[in-house]
Amino acid sequence: MDSIKKEVKGEVCVITLNRPQAFNSFNREMALAFQEALDAANHDKLVRAIVIRGEGKAFCAGQDLKEVTSPELNPGFKKILDEHYGPIVKKIRTTAKPIIAAVNGVAAGAGANIALACDVVVAVENASFIQAFSAIGLIPDSGGTFFLPRLIGFQKASALAMLGDKVSAKEAEQMGMIYKAFSAEEFEEQLNTLATKLAKMPTKGLALTKAAFNQSMTNDLDAQLALESKLQIEASSTDDYHEGVSAFVEKRKPNFKGK
Numbered sequence: 001m002d003s004i005k006k007e008v009k010g011e012v013c014v015i016t017l018n019r020p021q022a023f024n025s026f027n028r029e030m031a032l033a034f035q036e037a038l039d040a041a042n043h044d045k046l047v048r049a050i051v052i053r054g055e056g057k058a059f060c061a062g063q064d065l066k067e068v069t070s071p072e073l074n075p076g077f078k079k080i081l082d083e084h085y086g087p088i089v090k091k092i093r094t095t096a097k098p099i100i101a102a103v104n105g106v107a108a109g110a111g112a113n114i115a116l117a118c119d120v121v122v123a124v125e126n127a128s129f130i131q132a133f134s135a136i137g138l139i140p141d142s143g144g145t146f147f148l149p150r151l152i153g154f155q156k157a158s159a160l161a162m163l164g165d166k167v168s169a170k171e172a173e174q175m176g177m178i179y180k181a182f183s184a185e186e187f188e189e190q191l192n193t194l195a196t197k198l199a200k201m202p203t204k205g206l207a208l209t210k211a212a213f214n215q216s217m218t219n220d221l222d223a224q225l226a227l228e229s230k231l232q233i234e235a236s237s238t239d240d241y242h243e244g245v246s247a248f249v250e251k252r253k254p255n256f257k258g259k
Contacts, residue, residue, distance in 0.1 A: 003030035005055070006037045011048040011199035013041040020056030025064040026110060028075050031084035035091060042095045048258050049199035050095065051191065052118065053102040054111075062109025062132060085110050085142040092117045093214055096207035098198045102191050103169065103178070108132040113144035116151060119210060121178040122194065123169035124187040129177065131161045150217065151177050202240030203258035 005016040015037045017024035026034075041050050054060055063080065067073045075083070092099055092114070101115035103123035108130040115121055115129075123129075131148070133140050140148065140161050149157040152175045160167065169181035182190045198206070208231045216224055235241055239259040247254035 002033070003027070004033040004037050006040065008044070008047060010196070011046065012051060012195045013044065013047040013049075014051045014053065015041065016053050016055050017060050018055045019064075020054075020058070022064055022066075023058035023061035023106065024054040024056070024111070025061040026084065027064045027067045027073075028080075028084065031080075031088065035087055038088070038091045038095060042091075042097060048097060048203045049195050050097055050099045051102050051195050052099065052115075054104055056105070058105040058111075059101075059103040059107040059115065059127065060111025061106060062111045065136075081141055085114070088114060089117045089143040093210075096210070097203060098201075098206050098210070100191070100195055100198070102187075103127045103129075104187070106130065110142040113140060113142035113147065116147045116177065117143050120194070120198070122187075122191060123172065123178055123181050124184050125169050125181050126184060127169045127181075129167045129169075129172050131164055134162055134164045146217070148177075200256060202238070202244060202254075202256045204238045204240055205235050208235050 003017075003019050005014075005018045007014045007016075015034070017030065017034070019025060019027075019030060038050075041047050067075070068077075068080070098120065099118045101118035101121045103115055103121060104127065105124070106128050107115045107123075109132040112129045112131060131140050131144060133144075139145065144161070148161065151157075152160075156175060159165070167175075167177065169178065172178045173181045180190075212224075212227060212231055215227055219227060240254075240256045243256060244254050
């Protein structure tokens with residue numbers, strides 16, 4: 001069974017973590033296949049939005065501990081971080097298309113932090129997020145120490161990282177960790193609506209927005225204002241900008257192409 005499934009539905013590519021027997025925890029094979037799927041979706045000109053989700057009851061339980069405790073299979077932490085999770089997070093942040101994390105169950109450890117690196121995170125109400133690292137003496141990885149304090153504040157992030165509390169999807173929404181939580185009954189419909197909406201938007205402009213947010217993590221105000229000027233000039237030269245303005249003036253629905 002392939003550890004990653006990839007399906008293109010219209011203009012949306014759905015990438016599914018597919019090790020349900022292990023709660024979609026990562027081993028080396030799945031981590032490398034996931035990177036390949038992200039690259040393929042990024043380079044596919046027909047794809048304008050990406051959804052990441054898990055097969056079965058979980059989104060992703062993080063690292064497969066059976067792999068790291070196996071003398072034959074253990075890649076070692078340096079290889080796991082430098083070749084698995086680091087590249088995954090970088091690809092999520094640099095892919096020039098909006099990425100939705102559709103958290104359909106527990107997201108723990110690296111699984112939680114990979115979700116939080118995405119552009120939009122939605123979850124089913126019975127899902128949960130756990131910084132599971134401290135329970136086994138590790139630190140949050142996969143960008144957790146970078147994104148979590150920026151999403152929910154230093155004190156809350158520090159407490160969750162150290163105590164390893166389980167955070168419900170509703171709590172995650174309330175504290176600004178994720179965009180929205182939906183009931184199980186409406187989750188699929190809301191996810192499809194959101195993914196389709198993003199795919200129909202001026203995705204070139206969304207890519208530039210993503211780039212601006214990325215650099216805002218380290219820029220000072222002057223540098224960020226200069227970057228906004230540069231990217232806005234670029235955005236204003238796109239076909240989508242001209243289509244959006246024309247549609248507004250003509251009082252019609254715009255037809256964006258992502259160009």
